[in-house]
Amino acid sequence: MGPLRVAVVGAGWAGLSAAARLCQAGHSVTLFEAARTLGGRARGVQWKQDSGRALALDNGQHILLGAYRETLALMALCGLEESDVLLRQPVRLEAADGFALVAWRLPAPWHLLMALLCARRLGLGARWDMLRLILGARSNGWRIPSDLPVGQWLKELGQCREITEKVWAPLCVAALNTPVELASAQVFLNVLRDSLGADRRASDLLLPKASLDALLPGPCGTFITRHGGQVRLAARVTQLLVGATEITLETAQGAPEVFAAAVLAVPAHQVPTLIGAPEAKGLGPLVAQCAELRWQPITTVYLDFGPALRLKAPMLALSESIELGHFGQWVFDKGQLGGPAGLLAVVISAQGPHQDLAQDALARAVAEQLRLQLGVSQTASATRVISEKRATFACLPGLSRPEQRTAAARLVLAGDHTESPYPATLETAIASGRTAADLVTKALAVL
Numbered sequence: 001m002g003p004l005r006v007a008v009v010g011a012g013w014a015g016l017s018a019a020a021r022l023c024q025a026g027h028s029v030t031l032f033e034a035a036r037t038l039g040g041r042a043r044g045v046q047w048k049q050d051s052g053r054a055l056a057l058d059n060g061q062h063i064l065l066g067a068y069r070e071t072l073a074l075m076a077l078c079g080l081e082e083s084d085v086l087l088r089q090p091v092r093l094e095a096a097d098g099f100a101l102v103a104w105r106l107p108a109p110w111h112l113l114m115a116l117l118c119a120r121r122l123g124l125g126a127r128w129d130m131l132r133l134i135l136g137a138r139s140n141g142w143r144i145p146s147d148l149p150v151g152q153w154l155k156e157l158g159q160c161r162e163i164t165e166k167v168w169a170p171l172c173v174a175a176l177n178t179p180v181e182l183a184s185a186q187v188f189l190n191v192l193r194d195s196l197g198a199d200r201r202a203s204d205l206l207l208p209k210a211s212l213d214a215l216l217p218g219p220c221g222t223f224i225t226r227h228g229g230q231v232r233l234a235a236r237v238t239q240l241l242v243g244a245t246e247i248t249l250e251t252a253q254g255a256p257e258v259f260a261a262a263v264l265a266v267p268a269h270q271v272p273t274l275i276g277a278p279e280a281k282g283l284g285p286l287v288a289q290c291a292e293l294r295w296q297p298i299t300t301v302y303l304d305f306g307p308a309l310r311l312k313a314p315m316l317a318l319s320e321s322i323e324l325g326h327f328g329q330w331v332f333d334k335g336q337l338g339g340p341a342g343l344l345a346v347v348i349s350a351q352g353p354h355q356d357l358a359q360d361a362l363a364r365a366v367a368e369q370l371r372l373q374l375g376v377s378q379t380a381s382a383t384r385v386i387s388e389k390r391a392t393f394a395c396l397p398g399l400s401r402p403e404q405r406t407a408a409a410r411l412v413l414a415g416d417h418t419e420s421p422y423p424a425t426l427e428t429a430i431a432s433g434r435t436a437a438d439l440v441t442k443a444l445a446v447l
Contacts, residue, residue: 009263020077028228264411307342
């Protein structure tokens with residue numbers, strides 16, 4: 001008997017990870033993607049300006065961490081060298097007002113202790129509060145008795161306003177893409193444990209020097225096809241029917257196809273529409289769980305100032321102030337990250353009043369924020385706003401997420417929304433893809 005056919009539905013980072021690992025295991029893999037490009041919610045887009053200038057952008061600015069072992073392993077599997085596509089630097093929080101907290105190249109925990117000792121524009125009380133939180137979390141095994149919102153947790157720990165606004169709130173929103181008054185404190189602790197609380201290299205920032213397409217989707221798609229898999233773009237699956245001995249996929253383009261197993265690697269809100277007759281196969285609770293997840297957006301504002309502009313660092317924190325109309329949280333100088341000189345990407349994570357603004361009004365507000373906080377006096381020659389309305393699930397306290405193993409042994413889920421101690425990140429997606437591939441391989445071995 002030859003290799004069994006396995007379908008992977010969805011070519012985001014979870015689906016790509018699952019397909020690559022299934023190919024590596026020797027299965028006959030077909031990867032279905034409704035869009036015309038790979039990458040899902042972390043993909044490349046083209047920007048053709050009115051002037052005729054064409055730029056390759058990402059649909060959102062992403063930060064990786066040294067702790068992203070599954071991501072780095074998949075990149076290596078696909079033939080990528082970390083130094084070619086990622087800029088590794090010690091964790092660095094630096095703001096326009098002079099605040100800076102930069103980890104030293106020392107073994108843990110000295111890298112953070114020295115960062116606190118040498119921090120700029122950070123009061124003694126704030127330094128003590130940060131140290132107290134990390135030491136207390138470590139002594140408690142990075143666990144809290146019951147989950148609660150990050151904002152409430154920080155208040156109960158007596159964290160001062162300065163350390164909350166300069167460190168904890170920005171880190172929370174960046175990692176969980178959920179406002180501090182809503183976000184899960186336990187998931188935030190899990191992130192701190194495996195980044196700031198781990199070895200120094202785990203806390204390193206990995207800033208992409210290449211487009212998202214070149215960072216993984218493109219090389220991963222090539223790996224899949226080179227190892228016998230098929231990648232079908234613009235191939236929208238309309239329904240997935242789970243049988244006793246097979247799974248049938250119906251598509252918008254052709255006749256139904258039969259597979260021995262399938263990985264469903266689409267966003268959670270698409271699951272209910274794809275699984276046919278879920279109650280008959282015991283999949284009703286899973287479908288309901290996926291439908292109940294809430295969502296948070298991520299908005300990226302690109303401003304093209306031309307080659308004369310260069311920020312003092314590739315990545316800077318911005319001071320968010322809703323009252324002043326300052327919505328930007330982070331700014332990235334794409335010219336220092338392998339992109340066009342003078343192109344800035346300003347990130348606004350999670351929900352907020354910026355969603356009520358028209359795109360041109362939001363771009364103007366962000367440009368004004370850059371002028372006031374960074375002294376960017378030039379006028380942008382062009383702007384582009386990209387919003388992912390369902391960028392991640394809302395990472396709420398005590399949230400129950402769908403398990404990857406389903407009631408139907410031949411069907412497995414993958415995605416950053418599946419059960420995990422971590423929030424919705426690229427690492428979570430890729431790790432879920434590897435797990436899905438392992439579950440499929442084990443299931444087919446006994447069926």
